[in-house]
Amino acid sequence: MPAKSLPSIAARKATADGLIRDAGARLTSPRSAVLTLLLAADHALTHQEITDTLSVDLAVDRVTVYRVLEWLVEQGLAHRIAGEDRVWRFSVSRGKGAGARHDHRHAHFACTQCGQTFCLGDMPADVKMKLPAGFRTETVELTLRGVCSHCR
Amino acid sequence: MPAKSLPSIAARKATADGLIRDAGARLTSPRSAVLTLLLAADHALTHQEITDTLSVDLAVDRVTVYRVLEWLVEQGLAHRIAGEDRVWRFSVSRGKGAGARHDHRHAHFACTQCGQTFCLGDMPADVKMKLPAGFRTETVELTLRGVCSHCR
């Protein structure tokens, strides 16, 4: 076996299953499969990418995938990203332990070529804008658009 | 008549018609009506808002509105904003005279209550993020999410 330092699929599945258990919910194969996939992904995945990948060795209904994703977001295990193409992308919420809610303080990078979206590190804290009177900011969303390393 | 200092509808229509003429295109009532509406709006309008408003005194086909909006964006007279609800919003491109293209350097504010989106001033120039190797940024998108003055 190759001297890979990356977590194996099995390890990721174990992580995924643990997270699902910790959420106090039933451990089902669709949940496990989707979360394992998200944990292994290097970029935010669309619903389509997920169903396509899963269909190779496990038939999961499209609707179920939608519901699993929705549930993951509710649990704070993943977050959804809106893009220019009106398609949701999903990525695990990393940092701050398991149920890291509100970790939406990081920026995103969207490749205009391949459409892939990546999570970046925390955004600069100094994104303060002067607002019209009466406006109150709750969250800030920062998306860089350009060409990713794979497409240049 | 009230001592309004805001441009009258007639004046806006004149502005709209001038902009359309300057673009070297035919002046048609759908184009004029849509652009007049956008010029008068204090927030970015959805396709739905536009057709609903127009239908009061001028029947314009949904598809035509879509095409007019697309055309306005192509001409640099308007820009389209993607939101969380997978609906495009359109706003006139202000500043730098008529055909102000690339004025996408401003931030947006999206109200989580009513869904309305507003254009803010220029974003802080210092939104530089460290990117993974090989990534090249072309445009930056900054959206503040919170409660607008009307909803608080």
Add this chain to the structure above:
DNA sequence: GGCTTCCTGCAACTCATTTGCATGAGTGTG
């Protein structure tokens, strides 16, 4: 007024996402 070309309106379509409902599978209990 007549011509040419671009624009509009209509109908039908695409495609991501959602909803309703009946069946089926986890999980705690006896």
Add this chain to the structure above:
DNA sequence: CACACTCATGCAAATGAGTTGCAGGAAGCC
């Protein structure tokens, strides 16, 4: 270990924004 009680899944059908093809209509130019 079987049983029941939910909760989750699968299927079918619906929703809703946005798109496409095509034929008729109207701006702009002479």
